[in-house]
Structure formats: C-alpha cells, structure tokens
Amino acid sequence: MADRQRDVQKPDLGRRDFLKTVTTGAAGAVAGAAPLSAQTQPSRDHQVLPSDPALRTKALESLLVEKGYVDTATLDALIDTYEHKIGPHNGAKVVAKAWRDPAFKKRLLEDAPKAIAELGLTSGMGDHTVVVENTPKLHNLIVCTLCSCYPFSLIGLPPVWYKSAAYRSRAVIDPRGVLREFGTTIGDDVEVRVWDSTAEIRYLVLPERPAGTEGLSEEELASLVTRDSMVGVTKAGDSARAGRA
Amino acid sequence: MNGIHDMGGRHGMGPIPYEKNEPVFHEPWEGRVYALNRAMRAHGKWTLDVDRHALELLPPEGYLRLSYYERWLRRLEIQMSQYGIATPEELEAGKAAPGASKVAPALTMAGAARFGVRSIPSPIDPAVRPLFKVGQAVRAKNLHPTGHTRLPLYAARSAA
Numbered sequence: 001m002a003d004r005q006r007d008v009q010k011p012d013l014g015r016r017d018f019l020k021t022v023t024t025g026a027a028g029a030v031a032g033a034a035p036l037s038a039q040t041q042p043s044r045d046h047q048v049l050p051s052d053p054a055l056r057t058k059a060l061e062s063l064l065v066e067k068g069y070v071d072t073a074t075l076d077a078l079i080d081t082y083e084h085k086i087g088p089h090n091g092a093k094v095v096a097k098a099w100r101d102p103a104f105k106k107r108l109l110e111d112a113p114k115a116i117a118e119l120g121l122t123s124g125m126g127d128h129t130v131v132v133e134n135t136p137k138l139h140n141l142i143v144c145t146l147c148s149c150y151p152f153s154l155i156g157l158p159p160v161w162y163k164s165a166a167y168r169s170r171a172v173i174d175p176r177g178v179l180r181e182f183g184t185t186i187g188d189d190v191e192v193r194v195w196d197s198t199a200e201i202r203y204l205v206l207p208e209r210p211a212g213t214e215g216l217s218e219e220e221l222a223s224l225v226t227r228d229s230m231v232g233v234t235k236a237g238d239s240a241r242a243g244r245a
Numbered sequence: 246m247n248g249i250h251d252m253g254g255r256h257g258m259g260p261i262p263y264e265k266n267e268p269v270f271h272e273p274w275e276g277r278v279y280a281l282n283r284a285m286r287a288h289g290k291w292t293l294d295v296d297r298h299a300l301e302l303l304p305p306e307g308y309l310r311l312s313y314y315e316r317w318l319r320r321l322e323i324q325m326s327q328y329g330i331a332t333p334e335e336l337e338a339g340k341a342a343p344g345a346s347k348v349a350p351a352l353t354m355a356g357a358a359r360f361g362v363r364s365i366p367s368p369i370d371p372a373v374r375p376l377f378k379v380g381q382a383v384r385a386k387n388l389h390p391t392g393h394t395r396l397p398l399y400a401a402r403s404a405a
C-alpha cells in the first residue's frame with residue numbers, strides 16, 4: 001500500500017524516467033535498469049497490480065488507433081477469439097479422434113498440421129506442429145524454457161504456470177519432480193521425454209486413452225482430455241485433478 | 246544471448262504457481278496488450294524472433310519482477326520509438342502530435358488473421374540438408390552470440 005501511494009503522489013517521476021529510456025530503444029533497456037525500478041510494481045500478484053499498466057495500455061491503444069495502426073474492433077475480435085473460440089476444446093477434438101481412429105492417429109503423428117486440417121482446425125504455427133504420443137513406456141512433457149511457445153491455436157493461450165520461472169527452469173532438469181508436483185505419478189520404468197518448444201516447433205502431447213472408455217463417443221472422449229494432459233503434466237481422464245484445466 | 250530468460254536448468258525458482266480455472270486474461274488490459282502486440286506484429290515491421298529478442302533485452306530484475314503481459318506492454322512501448330511509430334511524448338500523452346502522419350488503411354481482422362499466421366514461424370528451409378540424423382549423438386557448442394538464439398544454456402555444454 002505504501003508503494004501504491006507513492007505511485008499516486010508522484011506519477012510523473014516514474015513515467016518520465018521510463019519514457020527517457022524508451023527514446024534510447026532496446027540498448028537503453030539493457031543499460032538502464034533504474035527506470036524499470038522507477039515504475040514501481042509492489043507485487044507480481046495479479047490481484048494487487050497497481051493501475052499503472054492499465055493506464056499505459058489505454059494510452060498506447062488510443063495513440064495507435066489515432067495513428068491508424070490498429071482499430072478497436074480488430075482488437076476486440078482478437079480478444080474474443082482467444083477468450084471464447086480458441087481453447088483446449090480444439091485440441092481435445094484432435095486427441096479424441098486419434099483415440100478412436102487409428103488411421104487418423106497415424107496421419108497425426110506423421111504430419112500433424114495436415115491431419116489437424118482434416119478436422120477444420122488450424123495448427124496456427126504454420127507447418128511445424130508436432131504431436132508426440134504417450135504410451136505405457138513413454139511419457140512426454142512440453143516446456144518452453146526460453147519463453148512461452150505453446151500450441152496455442154489448439155489449446156489456447158498458455159496459463160501463468162507454463163510461463164513461470166519455476167516451470168521453465170525445472171521441467172528440463174527434474175521432470176519427474178515437476179510431474180509429482182502436478183500429482184502425476186510416472187513409474188520408474190517409464191521413460192520421460194521433455195520437449196523444449198521453439199518459435200517454430202510447437203509440440204502437443206497425445207495422452208494415453210484412459211482404461212474403460214471403449215464404448216464412449218468422440219464427444220464423451222473429448223471431455224476427458226484436459227489442457228494439462230496435452231502439455232503432459234497430467235494424464236487424460238484424471239479425475240483426481242478435478243478443478244484443473 | 247544467455248540472459249535471465251534462459252531459464253532451463255536454473256535452481257531456486259520455487260513451486261509452480263497453479264491456479265484452478267485460470268481465466269485467459271486476469272485483467273482487461275492484459276487482453277488489450279496481447280491484441281495490440283498481435284496487431285502491431287501483423288504490420289510486418291518486425292518478426293516473432295525480434296519480439297522474443299526484445300523481451301530478452303529487458304533488464305533481468307525487471308524481467309523477473311514484471312508479469313508476463315507487463316513484459317509485453319513494456320516491449321511494445323520500447324518498439325514504438327525504436328521503429329519510429331510514436332515518440333515518447335506521444336506515448337505519454339496518449340495522443341498523436343499535431344500533424345503526425347497516419348497509416349491507411351487501418352489493419353482489419355482479416356488482415357491480422359492472415360498475417361498473424363503467416364508471420365509467426367520463420368521458414369524451415371527444406372533445401373538445406375540437415376547435418377545430423379534423428380537419434381544421432383550431438384554435442385552443443387558453448388556458443389553465445391548476443392542476438393536471439395535457440396540454444397538454451399542448459400544444453401550449451403552438453404552432449405546428447
């Protein structure tokens with residue numbers, strides 16, 4: 001709260017200092033650590049963020065609309081797309097189809113973008129989406145250690161935990177520990193393979209089909225496929241993870 | 246570059262912050278920042294790799310302290326003057342300077358969608374013959390140029 005008040009009382013100081021660095025571009029961003037500190041952010045917790053980013057965003061948007069670079073309706077449509085249209089239900093359709101249709105699964109593992117297009121979906125990232133299959137002897141896990149690359153056209157924008165320092169740092173050196181943290185137990189005899197995404201190649205895990213689902217329809221199967229199971233941190237149909245995405 | 250963004254293999258980053266039923270955006274401004282970034286990239290002034298490198302150039306302490314979309318906001322603000330799109334004075338005012346030039350026509354959703362998809366991945370040139378076969382043993386060089394690289398630090402000294 002003290003930090004917040006300081007922001008309110010001296011809003012110009014942080015902002016002007018910050019804007020000075022902007023003029024020097026990226027090089028300024030490297031050399032000038034101080035201006036970032038001047039933009040006081042008391043906490044990384046979303047619940048207590050000061051209004052500063054909201055105000056800066058508003059200024060930036062107004063300016064870019066006025067200059068003709070963006071229009072408000074386009075921004076609204078982009079946001080609506082990612083809030084309501086593109087999400088894990090897209091990837092779940094792909095997985096359910098692969099579980100029921102061995103020929104489709106074969107095509108999916110060989111050329112994911114082409115197979116995904118058969119369902120009227122897009123792999124989004126051009127031609128470089130790769131689907132990796134979990135088996136009783138192999139468990140796949142996806143991370144982006146350098147940033148946040150993710151098959152977002154199939155499973156939506158990445159959640160905060162996927163982009164967190166904790167997940168990115170640990171997934172490649174202690175994947176079994178990470179899986180345990182998600183409540184996922186992997187036998188010692190099961191190989192764990194970690195895929196580090198790049199800007200080009202986005203991986204999607206094809207989770208194992210849960211036992212006892214033989215009679216289910218594609219829609220029923222799709223409802224068992226969670227976002228987390230397609231990243232590989234949980235298994236599909238894991239009811240113990242109720243409430244998890 | 247092997248900056249703070251290169252997180253694979255680092256210790257001490259704590260437990261993974263899991264939020265049940267997490268919303269796509271936690272605050273309305275996060276959605277606006279996301280959309281602004283996508284729309285501005287669609288103008289083709291820079292590529293996804295340039296965008297990634299711009300995040301990597303943020304000072305480490307800021308990189309760690311800012312939330313994901315605060316980093317995206319910061320990056321876009323920096324790009325405004327870097328690419329001559331807006332001056333710091335205009336950013337501060339949230340208003341174009343008198344007589345400033347305007348872009349026409351404005352970017353449409355269709356244009357954004359088309360360019361958004363096309364501009365994201367750099368092409369993987371099929372005409373270049375790979376040096377290694379799948380499964381072949383390789384050793385990563387301990388090489389860190391100052392630009393954007395896909396070689397993470399944890400792999401830079403290892404053989405696999």
